[in-house]
Amino acid sequence: xxxxxxxxxxxxxxxxxxxxxxxxxxxxxxxxxxxxxxxxxxxxxx
Numbered sequence: 061x062x063x064x065x066x067x068x069x070x071x072x073x074x075x076x077x078x079x080x081x082x083x084x085x086x087x088x089x090x091x092x093x094x095x096x097x098x099x100x101x102x103x104x105x106x
Contacts, residue, residue: 069083 065088066083069086072078072086073081073083
């Protein structure tokens with residue numbers, strides 16, 4: 061399971077071009093989707 065989490069975090073970082081972000085910077089328990097105005101969803105990392 062840990063390997064899957066790491067792979068997912070790496071893919072998110074790559075897809076969003078988050079150059080200064082490392083997989084360990086992303087909290088496993090942080091929500092990645094948050095409701096924005098209206099029905100739009102946005103990615104939110106704490």
